[in-house]
Amino acid sequence: MSELPQSNTGDKVITALLCLATGDASEVAFAPCLGKPLIYHQIMALQRAGIHSVRIYVEAVSGVLLTTIDLLRFQGFDVRAVRSVDELTATLGEGSQLLVLQSDLWWQAEWLAGIIKGKRNTVFVLAEQTGIEAFERIDLNSRWSGLVLCDARILPALGDIPEGWDLSSLLLRQAQQAGFENLMLPHSVLTVGELRKIDAIKGSLAIENAVSDALTASADTIDSHLVINAFRRLRGWGDPQHWSHLAGLWTPLASAGISAVLAFSGYQSAAFGFACLSVLSQPIRKFLRMIGYRTSGVDPVQAITNVALLVALYFCLAGFGAAPIQAGFLTLALAGILLGSAGRAGEKPETRPYRVSLLFVTVLLLIGQLAGYLEFVIMFVILLLIASWLIPLRRAGIQA
Template sequence: MALIALVGASEILPDGGLRALVTVAGETLIERQAVRLVDAGVTQIAVAVGAVPAELLATCDRIGRRGIKVTPVRSAADLRALVAEDDRIILVADGLRAGGMHYAAIAKPGSPAILVTGDTPLTQMFERIDATRRWGGLASVTSAMVGELAAMPGEWDMMLTLLRLAVQGGARRLYCEPALFEQGEIAIVTDRPTAALIEQSSLQQVEYGGMGLGRSAIMMPLVRLAGPWLVKSPATARYLPYVTALLWIVVALLAASGLAAAGALVAVLAGLCLAAMRYLSSFRAESAAQDRARDLIRVFAWLLLALFPWLLSLAGPEHRMPPFSEAALAPCLAAAILLARSLYEDAGEKRRFHWLLPDADQAWIMLAPALLFGFAPLMFAILPLLAMLQILLWLRLARRPEPK
């Protein structure tokens, strides 16, 4: 049994372009939908089209290079040819912008389901389901419904007709709060000005992201200054992971060559790139592979901090063991940062005062001048103690009852 998606891409904008190709935060709507669908388990995407302009064809090719088959379909007969008897089909409304959790909910095995929301002024662009509910832009139907549509005489709108068949068949209704439309978490992009408003709203609402004093107080504010440029450039999201990984490799090579201060300075720049990756993930539909790549880079950066003095010892002619103050305390510092992250992740919804916690960015920012001016042993002694003090202070403040 396969999971197949039918994505709408036929609506024409007033300026003559396709709604599915509108760009929000540097990516087209249909590419964002494709990433969400792949993460939900979809193995093939059928794109419901009226025509196939060159721009749409190029976009489908880009999606296809990510390892998923993309096929334009113009009629129910075309779709029926792609669907096996026990396949399930996910319907994605033309111009929909939704979060991964909504796709995952619809993709769960079971009977047909429809994402629905309340009938409010914010949801008028969605298809009406009944007197009080409107379609939320996602649904799952069976191959039998596709066969029923293909057998109907005349021409029918594939998306809406399959939706009606699901409603008439008593499909489960998964309710979505209308407030999510007000916050921009779910939206139907009707034109380019609407897309610009969604992008601007996202830039204003995004949090600094993640725990840690270095990231929250220094790195993310710097990244936010360049935020509008970062999110509008598709090349940035494409190449930033490679640049970030390369910078961390350069840190290791510089340390192994004895250039400690240069390695720490590059580590600060690499930490800034890692923060930019985290920032971009708030806007762009990251695939599971991209998320794993970011986690892998973060783990490598953490290991570099723990092993940095040992890498420096490789540069000398005798490869002497580093002093105890560095050899033992650098792993202690890395362990304290790992402890802080574990406490932060276990805190659940009570992640208050997260900016107090120690992180690798703070460590590299403090180590760089220490290595440059020759008091690294003292700094390696201070940093683990400072990290534990920050953790204790965070525990004390985070456990205080919230003011009513």
């Protein structure tokens, strides 16, 4: 594989240095989390923060680490394991800057990108406070957060690592002797989970929750949050081989297919029931794809699911007595407006439409089917969605 350029964050080139100490800190780095070791998710978070060049300092390279590095390098990351300061220095370019991180931390990508932007030669510390005893004390009033930003020129001054020390602590001492700025991080970064010290004794559940919370911080709708939180109560959902994980991935497609068959056979109410199940399970599929970092490109399973739901809606309208042209027009109009609403969900808050829950729309259609006014309910939903587009646009016009 050709050498990748070091990442550019803001106006400087940064290489992340993950220091794997022995003992519990090393156990945390290799703890299983959503089907992969935690260190894989840590490096993926670094990538989302704009850092693609990573060095892992470790005394002994395990098979798990080698497998993880091979997977990341296959995905295009510049990741290497180093076992000495000289080996580390040899892998860095001239004028490089290091972001030193201890391996028993979890950081949210957006927060990490924000604190390192524009900073040089900085030791990030926390005010001495109850509840942060797991962090290393560096003076009477503060503890080390586990992060240091420094020029790579500091490495030749380290010398040999004393017995019982790890590289991150040695870099911290050298940074303090060199008079680097101490930046006090607010305690809120711990309480809201932007930075966490992970304890291996508490097991993998706390680690999985920290990682999945960061990956799914912005669910589309309230019912998405409710469905995802309920699903996460199932044991084993994070294991790609577990039945609950597989069910979450394939339930939307299976339910949509059954819905289409039932609608074609004339069982409209049952068809809407399975359509509701398909729509309800779609946030779970999206959630599982997000934690598996499979969010880029087209999702063919989701596309087929949507087509099956549209087929079910068409035959429900046809079974209700609508003419083929009218049924097709209402189905495509509703689909087009829903797709347009989803496509604009990433716009600025002042211009994007209010996000309408797909589950809410499906339940309204079910009520219309049971009451015998399906066509009128579809027209109402279409008008509601159009209004959700126009209100933000008018608001943006007023602000302009």
